[in-house]
């Protein structure tokens with residue numbers, strides 16, 4: 058199952074795939090660049106929602122009008138809604154059982170729920186109640202999905218309007234949705250139609266511990282009422298704000314998004330900025346708790362820098378507004394979560410330069426990258442989490458590398474620095490094996506394995522491609538994928554097609570599919586240099602995914618590099634001169650090697666790195682003076 | 687007799703103390719480097735990996751983790767403990783040098799007293815200061831379990847560490863003055879009394895701060911060209927700073943301890 062049996066095969070196919078690569082690149086030279094798909098396919102879905110938040114009971118009383126069109130090729134006789142707040146009603150739901158009643162270290166503390174009190178279909182002869190007669194057992198273990206029968210089948214292209222009334226009960230903030238004190242994150246809060254695939258099947262699933270998103274793009278028109286003195290931010294652009302009988306009523310609108318949330322509190326402090334890209338202006342609004350000013354300014358800075366970076370690589374951010382929410386201390390369950398045009402970041406109140414990057418910049422860059430990989434390229438998060446979290450994780454690391462430099466992109470604290478992707482390699486490749494990144498959410502039992510495989514390994518595979526064949530080419534490839542799949546719902550085939558278009562058909566077949574779908578490694582083993590008669594013989598072998606590597610030789614006569622092409626499973630060097638040391642991939646391009654210790658051999662003892670003795674001496678002197686007389 | 691005279695009398699001994707601690711440190715650093723190289727030799731370039739994007743963490747840990755780190759930390763711990771024990775007789779000899787002569791005959795008796803006083807003082811210090819350092823921030827944290835401005839919470843936690851620091855400084859100054867008194871042949875209980883009356887908590891904190899600054903400077907300079915030399919000068923400065931503190935401590939107990947034997 059693992060990598061180590063694939064080397065020979067991969068090496069053989071690579072040889073003639075060079076020709077194919079050349080042919081395809083010539084073919085593509087004529088084709089115009091893919092026009093960005095700016096038009097939503099699902100232009101006829103519309104949610105008009107009205108919500109009133111009661112902060113005392115932490116309930117949202119809502120009603121809505123949903124317009125929906127059957128965009129599949131076949132007639133449909135039922136509708137499927139997601140009612141994901143039901144996941145937090147008790148401990149027996151799928152979410153609770155899979156997540157072990159905790160998420161990212163935050164424990165489940167109390168009940169939530171989504172009561173759908175009315176669901177009616179508008180017909181020429183009046184409204185038809187759809188709830189009566191449905192199989193909706195209030196005592197069922199998992200009520201996160203609601204199926205209702207239509208009075209008659211709906212033919213392809215036909216449109217319906219539904220009226221809905223509901224009460225959303227927010228839990229103490231646990232997994233994204235909920236309240237902490239008077240901070241309210243209102244997500245997954247209304248009955249939302251699942252996505253109907255082309256063949257007429259509903260892509261519906263219970264709310265899983267690790268994945269939740271897959272829905273049609275739609276136009277959202279959201280009216281929110283919060284008590285006087287409170288403020289709210291939401292998906293989309295704020296169109297109006299007025300005071301009505303003791304409440305503040307705000308209206309938000311956004312088209313081409315697949316979800317809508319709002320966040321409310323009485324203490325928001327605001328920071329604003331403009332992001333310019335070509336002829337587009339994006340208003341960036343950041344709200345934060347009192348006292349978080351210095352951290353908020355850093356989050357805004359990272360947001361603006363990353364907006365420019367992601368826009369350049371994956372296509373400009375297409376909406377008029379982006380809203381960033383810095384959650385208060387204690388609302389950890391809501392921290393670090395993405396929604397269309399709005400995300401929640403995380404971190405301490407104080408921005409301390411030099412603190413580990415993971416604490417400050419990383420979450421902001423990550424949640425922003427989701428605007429592309431999930432927000433606009435709306436993949437099936439439960440079936441293909443790597444297309445969502447995996448690509449986002451690579452895009453995050455890539456942005457941090459551009460921001461901080463490779464050596465400091467992971468950790469940069471008190472003079473100790475670490476490459477962010479080396480950190481991900483260490484977490485993803487070592488330790489107990491996990492399912493491959495191409496696995497669905499349901500294959501994972503432990504959140505640690507999910508993180509290592511989906512986030513870590515996908516990012517490490519992408520970064521290996523970037524370092525081996527050049528970052529600009531990978532930017533071009535993922536840029537093509539993100540632009541051509543914008544406002545679509547692609548599968549990995551679309552991603553692999555973009556890779557094959559840039560590199561040739563061997564890329565998906567020999568590198569990406571083995572590494573992502575099977576979880577193959579790519580490791581090398583270097584033999585000891587044999588010096589005889591003024592010549593040096595060294596044998597190097599590679600296993601798993603075949604990657605081209607550079608080899609560094611060192612000896613009394615100096616240093617030189619040798620190229621080791623991917624097609625050679627083994628490399629037998631027979632070089633003139635005395636080369637006492639050999640090091641495969643000295644610049645660490647191939648991150649798919651779980652153990653690099655056998656990537657280098659030498660006939661000489663290792664030298665103490667310069668400065669190590671002085672540093673050790675200084676520290677030891679201080680220690681001795683500390684315990685001494 | 688004032689502190690300056692005592693400091694000057696002990697210049698030679700101070701330098702010898704410095705040379706001794708440096709020699710022990712250099713020996714340990716060499717052993718450390720040798721052990722690391724020994725562990726890394728089958729895997730060349732592991733150390734060189736530090737140059738490319740920081741340490742190659744998993745390989746570094748795997749290389750040294752199995753064989754090198756455990757025994758190394760044990761050996762370092764044992765060396766520190768041994769030097770810590772040796773510091774009691776060393777400080778007595780140092781204090782004698784400040785008095786003008788080393789009274790070898792009285793040393794064993796003073797050593798016994800100094801060890802006794804150190805035990806009597808160390809145990810309660812660890813309990814009280816350690817307890818305060820843990821308890822006060824926790825108390826502060828739980829007093830505001832609901833919603834509190836995170837700035838108030840975090841700065842309050844930091845401020846709650848100050849009492850423990852003050853207690854530790856007061857106690858350390860006491861312990862040093864007790865030893866200075868014992869070097870004048872005072873019995874343990876008289877020394878405890880004289881040492882307590884010396885006070886000098888603020889001065890001890892200033893001494894600690896200055897030593898920390900010198901150490902920070904030597905760490906910062908160690909990586910530069912000729913850093914070795916500058917780091918050594920700063921380390922030497924730290925030893926003489928300590929000598930200055932001992933000299934003043936001795937002068938202080940001489941003023942305070944009215945029942946000092948006439949021999950001093």
Ligand SMILES: [Zn+2]
Pocket residue numbers: 423424427446449
């Ligand atoms: Zn994510």
